Amino acid sequence: MATVEISRLKKAYGKVEVIHDVDLSIAEGEFVSLIGASGCGKSTLLRMIAGLEPITGGEISLDGRVINAVAPKDRDIAMVFQNYALYPHLTVAENMGFSLRLRNVAKADIAPAVRQAADLLGLAPYLGRYPKELSGGQRQRVAMGRAIVRQPQVFLFDEPLSNLDAKLRVQMRSEIRTLQKRLGTTLIYVTHDQIEAMTMSDKVVVLNAGRIEQVGAPLDVYDRPANVFVASFIGSPAMNMFDATLETSGGKSVVRIDDLVVPLPVRSAATAGTKVVFGVRPEHLELASDGDGSARFPFHVDLVEPTGAELQMHGRIGSTPAVATFRGRPGVREGDLIHLTADPRDFHLFDKSSGERLV
């Protein structure tokens, strides 16, 4: 268990800088997810913490000790790789005990440690098998077991669930979460799957092009995205965004989207005439009933996609493509023009030029 402190961390390959001045502090026992699209630098960041990538600039400290120059083997960090990286020539038990064997721990002490981890992960019946004789989920567990046996300061998980099928992924998600709480070990988890990040983490770090866009609790990131990138990245289907202008009408702030005027719940500090991006999530849109006075969005339905639990309607509001999801079965057909509304508290407003959140 340890704290991880990252300050002004940089990574460059030749002249190309891929991580720009990243600052992040992770508390003891925290479950932190790094999330972002491919190539955003999340894996590079994780590998720098592991010591597998040299650090170009800045510092990483573990429990207050700067580890920039510490070899990976001396960092006391365990990592679970995306493809598990199990040693194919060793049995499950030997894989899990590998790090202890390297540390010259006595054989008599390795066996119980391995046994304990195996019991925790339900691997006890497979200890004598080779990795090739295991299913994907079992291999994943062995990879975790190998990390657990060592009792490291920090766990690093690099997209550990992306090679599993959907059902197993859901199961492993909660298992990993439970395990981490039980062991109380600091865990840094890299994923491109926002559901994983949202469901498991204490803290989500949204990365984009080598920079941190937002750090926060999962629901904060969802409810109050700090900028346009986070707003469009977190949430599926993505938030509907409209180019709009901030105006004042009768002492209240409104936004104008083409000829549609939407009143805002609070008065914006930004001056009237500011170009803004207005956002509302598909799941917050609902069918408008007549005469309730709230904003009405005319919605041309182009495509109705039933996913089972919900209906996804793809269409247009004005000339901007938009999506709305309904839990019910509203009986809307493709080609219909319907009116949607949303609770003004679910509106998001961003500055057009900076992309930063306004309300």
Place this chain on the structure above:
Amino acid sequence: MATEQSTAGRLGFGNGEAALGLAFVVPIVVIMGGLVFMPLVTTIVDSLYRVDPMRAGEPFVGLKNYTDLAADSNVQTAWANTLAYVAMAVILETVGGLAAALLLNSVRHGRQWLLAAVVLPWCLPPVVNAIVWMWIYNPSYGLLNHALMSLGVIDTPQVWFNDRGTGLFLITLVHVWRMMPLTAIILLAALQSIPKELYEAAKLDGAGAVKSFQMVTLPLISGGLAIALSQSTVFAFNLFDEAWIMGGSGLGTRSVIIQVYMSAFQNLRFSYGMALSLLAMIASLVVSLIYVLRVYRETRMD
């Protein structure tokens, strides 16, 4: 089914994939049968007769050729030489080849050029290779004497092949020079099949370079190692060109295969030579089998 038939029809085979498979197999069966297995069988049979163009008749002599071989002191010396060649060649090729493969594997830029340079000696015809080295070893104008004298290692030019041990070693060196690239390439292929994540995992598990070589690399290339060891053993048992060109028929450096050649084609004792060649084959097979069994027992992972 319909498409299968039309495919077969286009290729001109009446009954589909079986016939196509057969067509692929027939050439190799004919070639292997005609050039390897049949001669092998006739060699085994003839080694039990006295086949000698200088003497009338081909009587059945049973194992006499073999018992004569056991008593022949020249043959014994040839066996001792060959065993020395095999031992030195296999060790040098494997250690050198592994070192070269590790080096090539860690090179990032220009690996293909280095690989080409490494492979070059292997592409040379063995005779050309041996003649080049014969010049290097030459007592009066050879590069080796010159180099060692300018380095101050020796005072006077040496006649290298005057000493049997030195001769055996120098001939082995030429053979190793030619065959090591093959070992290097086999081991390089094995090294490249190891996912780099395994090394990263080993690093995080606490392994330094030596431990990770010992506990990850070696076990994972053991399949390639068995193949490399087998081929270097077989080729060293069959060593002929280098020893023949540099040592000729001299007993000090005479290999078993040279002995076979001399018995069969110079002394014209055909069946005697055949018997010896069979023993050489069995010896290299047995040694290779030991590697394959010992090493493959450890590699059950893929």
